[in-house]
Amino acid sequence: MKGLIKKDFLLVKSNIKVLVILFIVCGFMSFNGEMNLSFALPFMSVVIMISTFGYDAYNKWDAYVIAFPDGRKNNIKSKYIATIMLLLMITIGVSIITAIITYIKDNTLDFGAILEMALAMLSTTIIMQSIMYPIIYKFGLEKARIGIFVGVFGLGFLASLISKFVDFNPIIQHLDMLNNYWIFILPIATILLLYISYKISEKVYKNKEF
Amino acid sequence: MNNILEVKNLSKEYNDFALKNVSFELPKGMILGFIGENGAGKTTTIKSILNIVNDYTGEINVFGMNNRKSEKAIKEDIGIVLDDMFFPEILNPTDLNVIMKDIYVNWDSKLYFKYLKEFSLPINNQIKTFSKGMRKKLEIATALSHQPKLLILDEPTSGLDPVARNEVIDIFQDFIQNEECSILLSSHITTDLEHIADYIVFINDGEILLSKTRDELLEKYGIVKCTEIEFKKISDIDLIRYRKSKYEYEVLVENKKEFNKKYSINTIDKITLEDLMVMMIKGVK
Known part of the structure; x- marks a missing residue:
């Protein structure tokens, strides 16, 4: 499995120049207050990891890798582990840059706020990827892209339609009560969703033919 | 093993x-x-x-x-x-x-x-x-x-x-x-x-x-080239596949030597794997 994780990181490495440039650009924009670094870079990590699926699909890697010892099992596991490792690295990088920018601009360091930001960033990205990966494994990258796009806009449209007929205020008030506990709830919910996602991907992949 | x-x-x-x-x-x-x-x-x-x-x-x-x-x-x-x-x-x-x-x-x-x-x-x-x-x-x-x-x-x-x-x-x-x-x-x-x-x-x-x-296939099998009259004399059990062209019949046989003894047809070509594939797929059974 270590070899397969390395494979994904070698693929990511081939895009490292793009990643560094984006880091610098986003850093400057964040410094000028034009963008929030903590939201831009996690999305980049999604794009980077999704691109590894693209390379895999183009070269029919999946059919090749499952001919390796334990290939079917390890291919899924390695993709999830590589994703989390990359996310952690980006989160640490973003947190350090944010801390530096804040210190230069305001001459203060609020570690609590940085930690909260890092947690929110990490969880949001993991949730996104947890939803996307089983869909990619089931339908392939091309169909999954369309499906995710349609799904996101469909849900948005549905939510706005429902909001015209249903009063969400009482629900939002109830959710407000959770505000004090989100720092505990979010990681647990994220880990749970990640686990469910992994199990679904594993099952989909087990039955998949190439 | x-x-x-x-x-x-x-x-x-x-x-x-x-x-x-x-x-x-x-x-x-x-x-x-x-x-x-x-x-x-x-x-x-x-x-x-x-x-x-x-x-x-x-x-x-x-x-x-x-x-x-x-x-x-x-x-x-x-x-x-x-x-x-x-x-x-x-x-x-x-x-x-x-x-x-x-x-x-x-x-x-x-x-x-x-x-x-x-x-x-x-x-x-x-x-x-x-x-x-x-x-x-x-x-x-x-x-x-x-x-x-x-x-x-x-x-x-x-x-x-x-x-x-x-x-x-x-x-x-x-x-x-x-x-x-x-x-x-x-x-x-x-x-x-x-x-x-x-x-x-x-x-x-x-x-x-x-x-x-491979040796059995390439040495024993052969393609007989014969006229329609000669073809009609060949028993069904001696031919595996055949193809009819404008002027002759091509017959895939399993044992060149025995076939030659039995039918006295001399035009038996050595077979290649490509010939064999074509005859087996395109030939008539």
Whole structure:
């Protein structure tokens, strides 16, 4: 499995120049207050990891890798582990840059706020990827892209339609009560969703033919 | 254990195609040429051996072990070249070494780089810059570098020029010098198999039509060329397939010598595997 994780990181490495440039650009924009670094870079990590699926699909890697010892099992596991490792690295990088920018601009360091930001960033990205990966494994990258796009806009449209007929205020008030506990709830919910996602991907992949 | 690979009654159904009771054996120290036209079932058979496809029935034993029960142990000792399936092409051969040494227990980096040098492959160029022949050589080098006992090769020489094909065939012949090793070689290029295969298994429309030693096929089988009058004298049991052209009949026969004695028809051509394939598929039964 270590070899397969390395494979994904070698693929990511081939895009490292793009990643560094984006880091610098986003850093400057964040410094000028034009963008929030903590939201831009996690999305980049999604794009980077999704691109590894693209390379895999183009070269029919999946059919090749499952001919390796334990290939079917390890291919899924390695993709999830590589994703989390990359996310952690980006989160640490973003947190350090944010801390530096804040210190230069305001001459203060609020570690609590940085930690909260890092947690929110990490969880949001993991949730996104947890939803996307089983869909990619089931339908392939091309169909999954369309499906995710349609799904996101469909849900948005549905939510706005429902909001015209249903009063969400009482629900939002109830959710407000959770505000004090989100720092505990979010990681647990994220880990749970990640686990469910992994199990679904594993099952989909087990039955998949190439 | 004399057979390195045993496939018994392998069946697998798709909507528009089925493998039907495919059976064959590959003894140690031998090369088995697996031939058939596109869509005949060669790749499906190979994928079943490697457990890449599901829901097949029958029994497959590799190194005396069931391919489902002992999948991991078996795959440690199989080298594979699959048609058009490989590493992402933005990686380079050095990257492949980094990856593969953590995949196969017996991965031998020295041997891998030795093959790359032998094949004159640049070690730091992205695979996408390689020609088709260079890619094939890289796939073969990767398949050989964990010292496998069985090589499963799906169209390994397709896209190679004659010189490169010869180099690759020499490597296969070197590999087989170790009598514990075997090769299952699926190929359209039947001339390659005529040179190196010990056994020929011919599959058509999901069924095995022929499974014999190469020498038996090439020495005993023949194509009789005769007139319509001569053709009408040939008993049904003596012809396998025939084709009618404008001026003559071509008849595929199983035993050239006996046929000659029985019918005194002298025009019996030596057969090539390509002739055999064409006659078996296009000929009338």
